[in-house]
Amino acid sequence: EVQLLESGGGLVQPGGSQRLSCAASGFSFSSYAMSWVRQAPGKGLEWVSGICGSGDSTYYTDSVKGRFTISRDNSKNTLYLQMNRLRVEDTAVYYCAKDGYSSRWYGPRYFDYWGQGTLVTVSS
Amino acid sequence: EMVMTQSPATLSVSPGEGATLSCRADQSVSSNLAWYQQKPGQAPRLLIYGASTRATGIPARFSGSGSGTEFTLTISSLQSEDFAVYYCQQYNNWPRSFGQGTKLEIK
Numbered sequence: 001e002v003q004l005l006e007s008g009g010g011l012v013q014p015g016g017s018q019r020l021s022c023a024a025s026g027f028s029f030s031s032y033a034m035s036w037v038r039q040a041p042g043k044g045l046e047w048v049s050g051i052c053g054s055g056d057s058t059y060y061t062d063s064v065k066g067r068f069t070i071s072r073d074n075s076k077n078t079l080y081l082q083m084n085r086l087r088v089e090d091t092a093v094y095y096c097a098k099d100g101y102s103s104r105w106y107g108p109r110y111f112d113y114w115g116q117g118t119l120v121t122v123s124s
Numbered sequence: 125e126m127v128m129t130q131s132p133a134t135l136s137v138s139p140g141e142g143a144t145l146s147c148r149a150d151q152s153v154s155s156n157l158a159w160y161q162q163k164p165g166q167a168p169r170l171l172i173y174g175a176s177t178r179a180t181g182i183p184a185r186f187s188g189s190g191s192g193t194e195f196t197l198t199i200s201s202l203q204s205e206d207f208a209v210y211y212c213q214q215y216n217n218w219p220r221s222f223g224q225g226t227k228l229e230i231k
Contacts, residue, residue, distance in 0.1 A: 047220040061219040109215040110158035114167035
């Protein structure tokens, strides 16, 4: 059974940093691209960042480029999102999502499994 | 960034009836389109990928169609558990992007 368990959310001040983790199990982690997708309170879904299965290629939406860094440790089956220079508008539930297509080299496409999310609140 | 526009924003339908949800891309995404269902307090669930392929375990009453810039999600004979918010998502271009969602509510 595929499981994705996010952690690391919480309250952080504007300009601060936070590191999210996603522990994966139940599938060959290194064979799949992974993504972070966020949802602000009462709003829709926003794809934030993705990484290919090998970890060699990373992808970001424009609003987080230069502030967020996605990475993965395939030996630990864990995905990370390092968030720096956080803004109030980054407040959201952050979901870890597994790609639906098996490839070590291609970036994220669509998402067939999702974690339950971790809430990041950026506020003074 | 590609813009995905869903319509209507809210759709009121009676149980047992059918529903048609639309998604439009501002440029062609070929067939690289997925649909998700999200219920309150839950993570999204994949319904359709490749514009028309049902994901594992998705009932046959869900069907997707379209290519290029115009896509449709059709739900036949709505069940109580189908009332939720539905999102389309393109994976043809970077960054990946979602529509703003259609809320399917009980009439």
